[in-house]
Amino acid sequence: MGGVSEGDDVLARWSDGLLYLGNVKRQVDGVKQCCLVRFEDNSEFWVLRKDIHSAAGVEEVCCICDAPPLKEPLINCLKCHHYHPECHTPTIEPEADSDSWICRQCVFAVATKRGGALKRGRFARLMQFMKLRLPYQLSSLDWDPQHLTNQQQCYCYCAGPGWNLKMLQCGSCGQWFHEACTQCLLKPLLYGDFYQFQCSVCTKGPETVQRLPMTVDLAHLVLYHLSLCCKRKYFDFDHEILSFTNENWDSLLLGLSDTPRQDRCHNLLNALNSHKDFVSGKEIKKKKCLFGLQVRAPPPLTSDLSPLVTDPPISITHRR
Incomplete structure (x- = not known):
């Protein structure tokens, strides 16, 4: 999003999908495209510029493309920045009320929670609508052979970084989604557990999730x-x-x-x-x-020796 400078207060998206308040200590331009951010607990980490959002801004330019109004007026988010209607995902409708409209970033900042996003209320409904489209092209991501990480560090509905051990993988598109951004979970995720999950983009509506029967020890x-x-x-x-x-x-x-x-x-x-x-x-x-x-590794997809489960193993095609 819009440029940031050393000393700026920012919101930085972490691998759990949540935004955390920090201060830019140093910038690195060029290939790395990242900044050193000091967070409220005094920890310091390098964060990609795409995952850093200015905590306050009044400049009359679009925070996505950094361009002025040009042919179309800018729409101002009630909580943060200005946008060209076509730059925001989804596109801002012409009838949007500039006095009450809230952008995707702010909706996700309010609605995302540890253990799963809000399921009720205005922000929950806004989030569900915005999750019908990804703010990036899924086909443009460069994945590793196991389809666990991509070079762009772009995941989920929020396009933030991620860590697959605490995310759900969509069984249809293969993308990984933060626990904090999903609205379908009843209980927090456990590391190494098994789920069948479909994202809102693929279902064209609410997400679906089913916890697979236990076939692991x-x-x-x-x-x-x-x-x-x-x-x-x-x-x-x-x-x-x-x-x-x-x-x-x-x-x-x-x-x-x-x-x-x-x-x-x-x-x-x-x-x-x-x-x-x-x-x-x-x-x-x-x-x-x-x-x-003996070895710190997740349970195997099937378990041949499981004293707690007597049912025969089932075929598991997708795993978190």
Whole structure:
């Protein structure tokens, strides 16, 4: 968007899809096209210029193309900048009220939340409408062989950066979408979990999401999620592993939510002690109640040995 200078207060979009307040400390022009931004917690990171938005602006130019009004007048967002109607996505309708119109950036800034965007209210409705079109050409992105990252660092409805472990992949177009920008989730995403998801662009309406039946080892999923969240390898069975499993049981095993708690404990402990993917504390001369993953990796798409699931594996075509 519009240019920024050193010392400017800005909103920088992070890989979770949310905007954070910061201050530009240094600019790098040319190929890298990024700025060093200091955030409110005093951390400093390089952020691509496309993901940096000026926190305040009064200049009478379009914040997308930096051009003056020319043949068509600029429309002023109630909260931030000026736009040519054709530069905004979606195109600003001629009958738009310049005293109350709000741009895509501001709608997403208000509606996006950790665990999923707003589902009700004016901003939720505006966001749903704006999500019907992407503000970039999906075909122009250069993807890696696994289709996990692209060179432009352009993802989701917001065109911001991303980290695929905390995003949903659309089963139709293949693009990745931030948890914070989606309006279909009932519970926060777990690292390494499995979903079938379609974005609003592909459905031409509300997103759809379905959590796939568990065909992976539950213990593996829980340990992988905890290891990424806590940045540790070993976890206490009673106070961390079992506690987290019980708190999230309904979302972890939708089809087995009636399993008694005492059976959960027995089956989970049996899995941790018998599966080759896990290591216990006693093997490394620590407390035997500690468990961790041999290799920090997400659960496999199918599990041949899963003490907690008796149904045969199903074919999984898309994975978050």
